[in-house]
Amino acid sequence: MLISRKPSPFLWAYRAYVLAFFIFLAAPLVAAGTFAFNDSLFPALPWQGFTLDWFFNDTEPKLGMFHDRRLLRGLYYSFVIAGFVAALSVFVGTTNAFLFVRGDFPAKNALYILMIVPLVIPGVILGISILVLASDTANYLERTIDLELEFLRPGIFLVVLGQFSFVTTITSLVITARLKKFDASMEEAALNLGATRARVLRTITLPFLRPAMIAAGIVAFLVSFENFNTTLFLVGSEAPLTITMYDRMAKVGSTPVLNAVSFFLIIGSGALALISILVQRDKTDR
Amino acid sequence: MQQKDIKRLTLYLLFAPFVLWIFLLILLPHIGMVILSLREKIAPRVYEFGLGNYIDFINEPIYWNTLLRTGSMSLLVTALALIIGFPIAYYIAKIAGNRSRGGLFLLCLIPLWVSDLIRAFGWILLLRETGVISTFLLSYGIIETPIEFLYNDAAVVVGLVYTVILFMIVPLVSTLDGMDNSMIEAGYNLGGNSFTVMRRIIIPYAMPGIVSGCIVVFMLTAGSYLTPILLGGKNSSWFTEQIYDQFITRFNWESGAAFGFLLLAFTSIVIWLGLKLSGQTLANTVAKS
Numbered sequence: 001m002l003i004s005r006k007p008s009p010f011l012w013a014y015r016a017y018v019l020a021f022f023i024f025l026a027a028p029l030v031a032a033g034t035f036a037f038n039d040s041l042f043p044a045l046p047w048q049g050f051t052l053d054w055f056f057n058d059t060e061p062k063l064g065m066f067h068d069r070r071l072l073r074g075l076y077y078s079f080v081i082a083g084f085v086a087a088l089s090v091f092v093g094t095t096n097a098f099l100f101v102r103g104d105f106p107a108k109n110a111l112y113i114l115m116i117v118p119l120v121i122p123g124v125i126l127g128i129s130i131l132v133l134a135s136d137t138a139n140y141l142e143r144t145i146d147l148e149l150e151f152l153r154p155g156i157f158l159v160v161l162g163q164f165s166f167v168t169t170i171t172s173l174v175i176t177a178r179l180k181k182f183d184a185s186m187e188e189a190a191l192n193l194g195a196t197r198a199r200v201l202r203t204i205t206l207p208f209l210r211p212a213m214i215a216a217g218i219v220a221f222l223v224s225f226e227n228f229n230t231t232l233f234l235v236g237s238e239a240p241l242t243i244t245m246y247d248r249m250a251k252v253g254s255t256p257v258l259n260a261v262s263f264f265l266i267i268g269s270g271a272l273a274l275i276s277i278l279v280q281r282d283k284t285d286r
Numbered sequence: 287m288q289q290k291d292i293k294r295l296t297l298y299l300l301f302a303p304f305v306l307w308i309f310l311l312i313l314l315p316h317i318g319m320v321i322l323s324l325r326e327k328i329a330p331r332v333y334e335f336g337l338g339n340y341i342d343f344i345n346e347p348i349y350w351n352t353l354l355r356t357g358s359m360s361l362l363v364t365a366l367a368l369i370i371g372f373p374i375a376y377y378i379a380k381i382a383g384n385r386s387r388g389g390l391f392l393l394c395l396i397p398l399w400v401s402d403l404i405r406a407f408g409w410i411l412l413l414r415e416t417g418v419i420s421t422f423l424l425s426y427g428i429i430e431t432p433i434e435f436l437y438n439d440a441a442v443v444v445g446l447v448y449t450v451i452l453f454m455i456v457p458l459v460s461t462l463d464g465m466d467n468s469m470i471e472a473g474y475n476l477g478g479n480s481f482t483v484m485r486r487i488i489i490p491y492a493m494p495g496i497v498s499g500c501i502v503v504f505m506l507t508a509g510s511y512l513t514p515i516l517l518g519g520k521n522s523s524w525f526t527e528q529i530y531d532q533f534i535t536r537f538n539w540e541s542g543a544a545f546g547f548l549l550l551a552f553t554s555i556v557i558w559l560g561l562k563l564s565g566q567t568l569a570n571t572v573a574k575s
Contacts, residue, residue: 011381018377018390021370025397028408028448031418035411043411045421092303099300113568115304118312120501120557120568122509124526125546128533129315132322132543165311219399226401229511229526233533242403246512249407259411262404269399277395 033266036259043256054260065260074244081156081240082224085163086217092164093171093216094209097179100172116173118166123229130162131233155236162230167223171216178212211279218276222269241265316550323544339544349528349545356525357552359439360507363446367454367503368496370447375458375495376488380467391459398452406516409445410436413517437519445517450506454499461495462488497566501557508553525549 035043039051041061057064065071100112118126131154138152151157182205190200228242235243245258326338343349378390397405412418413435423429435441469491473483489496514524529549532542561567 014373014377014381018374021374022390022393024448025393025452028405028412029397029400030408031411032404032408042416044416045418092307095300095303099297099304103297103300105297105301109569111304111308114308114312116568120505120553121312122505122526122549122553124509124511124529125319125550126312126315128529128542128546129319130311131533132539133315133318136318136322161311165307168307222399226399226403228401228403229509232511232530242401245403249403249516254407254410258407262407265404266400269401270396273396273399274392277392 029266032259033263034259035256036263038256038259041255043254043259054256055264063257065257065264068257070244071241071248071257071261074239074241077156077238078225078240078242081159081163082221084160085167085224086220088160088164089168089171089220090175090213090217092168093175094213096168096172097175097209100176101179101182116169119169121166123166123227124233126165127162127230127233130158130165134158134161153236154234156238158234158236159231159240162234163224163227166230167220170223171220174216174219175209175212178209182208215276215280218272218279222272222276225265226269319543320547322540323547325540327538327540333540339541340548342541343544343548348523352523352528353525353548353552355523356508356549357556359443359446360504361556363443363450363507364500364504366443366447367451368500371451371454371499372458372496375455375462378455379459379462379465380470394452394455394459398456402449402510402512403516405449406445406513409441409448409517413441436517437521439518442514442518442522445513446507446510449510449513450503453502453506457495457498457502458492461492465491493564494566497560497564500560501568504556504560505553508549508556 036054037050037052038048039053040048053062053064055064056066058067096115100108100115105111134152138149141147141149186204186208187200190204191197195203225240226242228246231240231243239247241261245261248254248258323339324335324337325333326336328334374394378387378394382390410417414420415432415434415436417435419435420429420432424432465488469487470483473487478486509526511524511526511530514522515527518524525545526549529542529545532538532545
């Protein structure tokens with residue numbers, strides 16, 4: 001081993017470093033979450049006592065997050081957008097997995113690289129390029145055939161497309177990795193026993209892929225939910241939660257209600273991330 | 287014969303979503319962006335084809351200084367993330383006991399999905415003049431007056447390293463985890479010291495993970511928007527801010543598209559150089575993490 005098993009001063013220093021790192025990792029999240037329970041109008045010390053007002057109180061100035069219309073609307077739009085992005089990207093991710101694992105066609109490697117590329121394009125650029133294309137198309141149609149296509153203007157549809165454009169790479173990679181582990185003899189056996197192709201797909205191949213599809217869906221949901229850069233350029237009047245929070249922070253300044261939302265999101269995304277890991281782990285240790 | 291037709295039909299059906307996705311959402315928009323960036327505005331609603339937007343970029347030092355600054359700070363953040371993150375990944379993959387390994391890795395995976403906005407918000411609460419650290423130091427009499435830790439380059443670098451470091455650690459843990467311990471022992475048995483084993487065995491083995499982490503981290507940093515703005519304040523001069531400014535504030539899409547293309551070209555060149563220098567490809571690094 002690089003480090004001997006005996007507890008040496010070096011190993012203790014190493015452990016202290018690892019511990020310090022995890023404190024560094026937790027500190028901002030703890031700060032963002034804890035001030036949600038401080039009975040004060042500002043998210044700052046000193047500690048004024050414990051309260052749940054920033055979640056449940058229904059009157060100004062301590063309007064709790066579950067009574068704040070704009071934040072709730074943002075949360076709702078975030079859920080809608082993330083749901084669409086997850087569903088679409090898992091579907092295309094699955095077809096991509098079959099395409100690249102089973103398919104045989106020219107320029108396969110080059111196309112595979114092309115599939116990874118969206119992950120290394122800065123999100124801001126995905127946002128502006130899709131905005132430009134959609135607006136140009138909409139303007140052109142309006143000018144030439146006098147057709148106004150509202151969905152090509154900034155709004156939920158474009159936000160979904162923008163996030164979908166790079167989330168699909170993630171879901172494709174997750175599902176491809178799982179499909180590569182599939183033992184093709186299981187399908188052959190079922191075919192030999194007289195099952196149709198559709199039936200084999202439904203009863204054998206897709207159930208095998210299910211853990212990866214669920215995990216990919218959760219990851220897609222989380223990435224969509226927390227996305228800011230791409231969304232910023234494509235957002236219309238239906239702003240998702242991250243945009244609403246940023247507006248609030250930039251215009252009104254921070255109040256503990258933002259801490260309440262942060263706490264809610266940290267717990268929610270942590271739980272979902274945990275589920276996605278557990279779903280994948282159970283089945284891979286076959 | 288019929289079997290073959292079905293196979294071909296299936297292939298086409300599988301190809302359709304892929305092509306629609308890559309062509310309509312990736313290739314076409316980027317081509318459109320490049321074309322738009324080559325359009326010069328000479329009068330309201332009158333345009334001409336030319337390199338004017340790029341010439342403006344070169345003639346205005348603020349613009350290219352911002353790009354250089356974004357690039358160099360992103361490289362710094364990438365290097366820091368690697369230096370800070372590698373020992374952590376090594377500890378998780380090779381030194382931690384079987385039981386704590388899974389737990390530590392989980393601790394790394396879960397904050398990965400917390401929004402940048404919340405992380406930056408957390409840092410603001412810690413670092414600002416009325417924030418936790420300043421108040422804490424004040425109450426213990428270490429400092430006399432509140433200190434503003436925000437709105438400087440150090441705060442931006444700390445915040446960025448914090449935001450991206452898990453994207454470095456996670457692929458590193460996966461690569462190091464797949465490494466057979468006997469390779470390290472063999473290195474020692476053949477008379478190597480810790481340094482030689484690290485340099486000749488561990489680092490070459492971990493190279494795909496290192497490169498993958500660096501690519502993702504560099505790209506995320508150079509393309510980040512929230513962290514520099516929130517922690518660096520109005521003077522953070524990050525290049526994505528210029529793009530936003532051109533697009534949304536000034537409504538000058540032509541020049542915004544040119545800036546977008548420049549950022550894309552810049553990050554692509556750096557990533558390409560990194561792959562060439564380390565002898566890796568995109569398929570065996572990023573795709574595997």
